[in-house]
Amino acid sequence: MADALDYAPLEERVRICLAGDDAIAxxxxxxxxxPTTLDPRAxxxxxAVLRRLAARTPRYRCANCGFSSIDHFWQCPGCKxxxxxxxxxxxxxxxxxEGGAKPA
Numbered sequence: 001m002a003d004a005l006d007y008a009p010l011e012e013r014v015r016i017c018l019a020g021d022d023a024i025a026x027x028x029x030x031x032x033x034x035p036t037t038l039d040p041r042a043x044x045x046x047x048a049v050l051r052r053l054a055a056r057t058p059r060y061r062c063a064n065c066g067f068s069s070i071d072h073f074w075q076c077p078g079c080k081x082x083x084x085x086x087x088x089x090x091x092x093x094x095x096x097x098e099g100g101a102k103p104a
Contacts, residue, residue, distance in 0.1 A: 014047045
């Protein structure tokens with residue numbers, strides 16, 4: 001099965017992400033690469049890493065106690081408050097690197 005990045009517009013979206021996110025571009029620069037001149041294979045490798053990070057990065061946070069998780073809970077496992085989890089608006093790279101669902 002071909003990777004979704006074989007589709008040229010998706011590769012371009014990853015390049016736009018690299019250009020617009022200082023943290024991700026900084027990581028690429030830290031390994032000695034220029035984010036603007038990456039070859040398609042390097043872009044695909046970065047996209048695969050970002051997919052793995054996103055899959056384990058919290059997407060919801062309790063407005064009451066700060067408990068964060070990948071999954072949405074109607075009742076917060078941390079403080080037992082109902083309907084207090086809110087979607088996070090931005091990908092939290094640090095949370096993805098730390099792994100697991102932890103309170104904020």
